Amino acid sequence: MPQQVRGVIARSKGAPVEIVPITIPDPGANEVVVAIAACGVCHTDLTYRDGGINDEYPFLLGHEASGIVESVGPGVTHVEVGDFVVLNWRAVCGQCRACKRGRPQYCFDTFNAEQKMTLEDGTELTPALGIGAFADKTLVHEGQCTKVDASADPAVVGLLGCGVMAGMGAAMNTGNVGRGDSVAVIGCGGVGDAAIMGSRLAGANTIIAIDRDPRKLEWATELGATHTINATEVDDVVEAVQELTGGFGADVVVDAVGRPETWKQAFYARDLAGTVVLVGVPTPDMKLEMPLVDFFSRGGALKSSWYGDCLPERDFPVLVDLYQQGRLPLEKFVSERIKLDEVEKAFETMHRGEVLRSVVVL
Template identity: 80%
Template sequence: MPQTVRGVIARSKKAPTELVDVVIPDPGARDVVVDIKACGVCHTDLAYREGGINDEYPFLLGHEAAGIVESVGSDVTHVAVGDFVILNWRAVCGECRACKRGRPWYCFNTFNASAPMTLTDGTELTPALGIGAFADKTLVHELQCTKVDPSVDPAVAGLLGCGVMAGLGAAMNTGGVGRGDSVAVIGCGGVGDAAIAGAKLAGATKIIAIDRDANKLEWAKDLGATHTIDGSAVDDIVAAVQELTDGNGADVVVDAVGRPETYETAFYARDLAGVVVLVGVPTPEMKLELPLVDFFSRGGALKSSWYGDCLPERDFPMLIDLYQQGRLPLEKFVTERVGLTDIEAAFDAMHKGTVLRSVVEL
């Protein structure tokens, strides 16, 4: 039977979020109902509310989540009732051209639930990134669930569902950071600091954190940065990075902001054969203008990182294991624990830069 739960929606562009009743339909053949235990408040949720993703309102917000499988459809084999899972928004299909070419992290045909969740009047909801986890329960495809050790704090585990995975993967997967590399990270919020933690885990020996906020630079040092650059106090960030890297620039530069000016800084702050990774999300109106000869004059690579180029079934259990071994301090990303009625306050804290992550606990 369908069930009614609480959920947080964005009803229209820029309107405050609302806590409303949400109807969860019976799971389809390959669907799963997940009892949500915790869900991080990600900037992407704010972007949905503000109309920065699309206009398919109303949105059921929340996507960076962990919970327990409550019920499953008739053909589900991937998980079972009672499993503790992290939800993901890239449930790879295995059949599209990217998957068949051995690049499933670029899957063009990811799976979502077969039926929509609705308001009590029948209005269909668009779940954020196909998940919609600012709710007591949500409905997803079975392959959106990755089973992990149930002893892990859900508030910590859920962070791998989006932002922290994006940053870790930007350094480890997309950037290919290796032992002895130098790494610079522009923007030290949750994603940037996760890139710093990933660079440390991968064996980088020089990790340079760049931000204009002194508190964020302190967070970055706590997560592995060996050097910091205060962008508000330095005239030439590129020169500052070069000074710290024997005049060469960094082997890998991660732009966790996603603005033309930060990307230009990343482009010139890398070594001549270095890698630039864009993981910060730009908005459609942004333009980049650089001399074409400067592209020609450098080798290396310019890459964009989608979800940290992760494979949830490969990466989530591995990263949870590293956390349990004390090698990956995921708990440091949880700044505060809030409730479903606190989403607007969490958005405000995110905007002010006073948190790495607010996490909704249910």
């Protein structure tokens, strides 16, 4: 029987979010209802609210979440009632050309629940990244659920559902950071700091954090940066990176900002044949103009990283286990724990750069 729960929605562009009753249908084929335990406040949710993704209002916000499987629909074999899961937005299909070529991290046809959650009047909701987890419960495809250690802190491990995985994967999967490498990360918010943590886990020797905010550089140091560069205090960021890498530049440079100027810095701050990874999200109007000969003469690899090129079923359980063993300090990303009615306030706090993550705990 359909049930009514609380959910945080964005009703129109730029309007403050609202807590309203929403209706969750019974799970259909391959669908599950998850009782949400915790959900991080990600910048992508703010982008949805402000119309930066699309205009399919109203949005049911929230996507960086963990919870307990409450009920399952026909044909569900992936999870069972009572499983503790981290939600993801990459439920790979197994049938598209990327999956068939053994590259499921690039799946072109990821699954979401087919049924719609609605407002009381029947208005269909668009769940953020196909999840919609600023709610007591949500409806997702079974493939969007990854079972992990049930004793883990929900507020911590739920962050793997987006930002932390995006940053760690940008370094470890896309950038292929290895033992002894030098890495520079431009932009030390949640995603950039996760790239720093991933670089440390992968065995990088020199990890350079670059930002304009001293507080963020402190956070980066706590998460594994060996050197910091305050971009407001140096004449040239590229030269500053080169000075810290024997004059050569870093083996891997991660741009966690996503602006033309930071991407250019990343390009020129890498060593010859080094790798640039773009994980910061640019806006559609941004343009890049550079001499083509510079691309030819420097070699290497220029990559973009979508969700850290992760596979949730492969990556989430391993990272949760490392966290449980005390080898991965994921808890440092949780700046504050808040209530469902504090999401709008958390957007303001995030916009001011005062937190790595606010986490709604239900």
